[in-house]
Amino acid sequence: MFERLEILIGKKALQAIKKQKILLIGLGGVGSYALEALIRNGFSNITVIDYDKIDITNLNRQLITTSKNIGTSKVIAAILRAKEINPDIKIDGQDMRLTTENIDMILKLDYDYIIDACDSLEVKFALMEKSLHYRYKLISCMGTAKKLNPQKLEITTLEKTYNDPIARILRKKIRDAKINKKFYVVSSSELPKEIDKLGTANLVPSVAGILCVSYIIDDILKSNQK
Numbered sequence: 001m002f003e004r005l006e007i008l009i010g011k012k013a014l015q016a017i018k019k020q021k022i023l024l025i026g027l028g029g030v031g032s033y034a035l036e037a038l039i040r041n042g043f044s045n046i047t048v049i050d051y052d053k054i055d056i057t058n059l060n061r062q063l064i065t066t067s068k069n070i071g072t073s074k075v076i077a078a079i080l081r082a083k084e085i086n087p088d089i090k091i092d093g094q095d096m097r098l099t100t101e102n103i104d105m106i107l108k109l110d111y112d113y114i115i116d117a118c119d120s121l122e123v124k125f126a127l128m129e130k131s132l133h134y135r136y137k138l139i140s141c142m143g144t145a146k147k148l149n150p151q152k153l154e155i156t157t158l159e160k161t162y163n164d165p166i167a168r169i170l171r172k173k174i175r176d177a178k179i180n181k182k183f184y185v186v187s188s189s190e191l192p193k194e195i196d197k198l199g200t201a202n203l204v205p206s207v208a209g210i211l212c213v214s215y216i217i218d219d220i221l222k223s224n225q226k
Contacts, residue, residue: 001086002042009217013224017042020220023111023136024048025098025127027074029205030141030212031117032063037213039082045090046082049106050074051097061202100126107134113219115212116140121166125173128158128183139215140185141208142167145200146192150207153188155215161187186211 006014022043024031027050038046054072058065064077075093082091098106098118103126114136116127124140131138139155143166158174161167164187174183186208193199 005042009221013221014042016220016224017217018044020045020112020216021110022046022216023106023109023114024117025115025123026050026117026119027052027062027064027078028058028117028119029061029200029202030144030209031115032065032078033206033209034115034117034212035078035082035209036063037210039085039089041213041217044086044088047092047094047109047111048075048078049094049096049098050078051095061200061205063206098123103127103130107136110134111136113216114138115216117209117212121169121173124166125170128170128174128181129177129179131183132179132181137216137219138183139212140183141212142170142185142187143192144188144205144208145198146195147188147190147204148193148201149188149190150203152190153186153204153207153211155184155186155211158183158185161185161189163189163191165192184215186215 002014022038024035027048052074054065054070054074054077056070064081069077073095075095079091079093082089100122107130116124127138142164158167158171167187
């Protein structure tokens, strides 16, 4: 099923992609599109983590949701979708809330890449901090709510972000912890809309999820050129 991809990137790169062990944290607006991109770009060993069930309010932006699976575990829905696309995929689901208390239990499983598509600032910071001690490469998605323009998204480093409230908080946490490392993120420079609630369209989170996977593919291709 990956013949067209192999033409584009070559057999060696495709085989390298298939060997990577990926952890995807969060299956919401960003994570569900990241999962789709992983599946359709040859990644064959994926673990997904989410504690939530599908709600009717998820239908406008989360790829794994339909009017028929409301109330279903997001992890179960993600596994079913992955298997429908690629029956041979190895996908593991952890139906749990990832916290700073249980995160080491997951990280010690030795992943190559981690996509952080979660909503927890504490977990986002912990993933950055613990990347100093574990071998995974991290791509972390910043805020996508209250934004409408996907053209303002980019893959950058945390210190270069602006107009992103989540990134601003994380920058301070990193400075306060005296961590000297570049962290790659997907961030939007669009000013958030001045609204009280976290309004969201699928335009920004969907592209953000795809950019997270683009970062990983680009890193693998660069490694295979050495």
